Amino acid sequence: MSEHPFARSSTRVLAVASGKGGVGKSSITANLAVALARRGRRVGALDADVWGFSLRRMLGATEPPTVTAEDRIVPPEVHGVRLISMGFFAPEDQAVIWRGPMLHKALEQFLTQVDWGELDWLVVDMPPGTGDVSLSMSQFLPRAEVLVVTTPQPAAQSVAQRAAAMAAKVELDVVGVVENMSFFRGDDGTVYELFGHGGGRELAERLGVPLLGRVPLVPALREGADVGVPIVVSDPEGEAAQAFAVIARRLDAEIAPRRIYKPELRIT
Ligand SMILES: Nc1ncnc2c1ncn2[C@@H]1O[C@H](COP(=O)(O)OP(=O)(O)OP(=O)(O)O)[C@@H](O)[C@H]1O
Numbered sequence: 261m262s263e264h265p266f267a268r269s270s271t272r273v274l275a276v277a278s279g280k281g282g283v284g285k286s287s288i289t290a291n292l293a294v295a296l297a298r299r300g301r302r303v304g305a306l307d308a309d310v311w312g313f314s315l316r317r318m319l320g321a322t323e324p325p326t327v328t329a330e331d332r333i334v335p336p337e338v339h340g341v342r343l344i345s346m347g348f349f350a351p352e353d354q355a356v357i358w359r360g361p362m363l364h365k366a367l368e369q370f371l372t373q374v375d376w377g378e379l380d381w382l383v384v385d386m387p388p389g390t391g392d393v394s395l396s397m398s399q400f401l402p403r404a405e406v407l408v409v410t411t412p413q414p415a416a417q418s419v420a421q422r423a424a425a426m427a428a429k430v431e432l433d434v435v436g437v438v439e440n441m442s443f444f445r446g447d448d449g450t451v452y453e454l455f456g457h458g459g460g461r462e463l464a465e466r467l468g469v470p471l472l473g474r475v476p477l478v479p480a481l482r483e484g485a486d487v488g489v490p491i492v493v494s495d496p497e498g499e500a501a502q503a504f505a506v507i508a509r510r511l512d513a514e515i516a517p518r519r520i521y522k523p524e525l526r527i528t
């Protein structure tokens with residue numbers, strides 16, 4: 261019987277999830293991880309999207325992990341964040357086609373064979389949907405807090421709610437909601453709500469958790485993701501980076517972890 265990783269440590273595990281693809285989970289994970297590191301925290305980022313991994317590219321991690329004599333994997337550090345992603349182990353153009361048990365094994369290795377060192381935060385980029393990976397993660401990381409990402413339109417909200425329902429089923433706590441692509445601000449300051457309004461707030465209210473932030477639609481955010489320089493690094497004073505700084509501060513300094521360590525929760 262082996263104890264699940266981070267069981268005893270004070271590491272807070274944050275699973276960034278949504279019921280739907282393309283809402284910005286990976287972008288939020290990358291920028292939030294760096295924003296937490298910029299607060300002086302020791303931060304790891306785990307790309308649990310083993311099929312559609314994107315964190316390596318988004319964070320611009322050129323160096324792969326190293327392996328110690330004891331066969332421990334040492335994650336490279338990029339923008340102050342220790343990163344593990346399937347992107348280090350599989351070529352980007354090659355789809356990883358795995359079944360549940362193999363997935364489970366890969367995630368287990370990422371958590372148990374990786375020398376994360378002492379971490380204050382482990383931010384986990386979840387794949388879209390509510391399938392095998394979520395189940396595996398909840399088994400490995402029963403203390404994880406779930407951050408639900410949504411976009412402002414009602415349709416996205418209902419799928420995001422599925423992620424919350426999933427979290428409840430596996431007994432993880434939802435810590436808050438982040439609304440992404442909330443608005444676009446033109447050069448003259450005019451705000452355009454391209455994807456509607458209020459979805460994040462409504463979802464947060466329905467889940468009884470805080471709306472931690474609204475991240476604007478910023479072309480530079482996507483460009484930064486494509487070249488591996490997150491917007492919190494390239495434009496720290498900009499509106500998007502400021503939104504991430506606020507979300508990081510609220511998580512880190514204002515919201516106490518809801519769940520306390522439970523010694524009876526172990527993986528076998
Ligand atoms: N606030 C934003 N402003 C501009 N572009 C954004 C923003 N958020 C995300 N994007 C872009 O939208 C696309 C989808 O974002 P991302 O990959 O982070 O979503 P995801 O939820 O992780 O997707 P998947 O479900 O495929 O894993 C990316 O090209 C990303 O750069």
Ligand SMILES: [Mg+2]
Nearest residue numbers: 285286309314
């Ligand atoms: Mg993603």
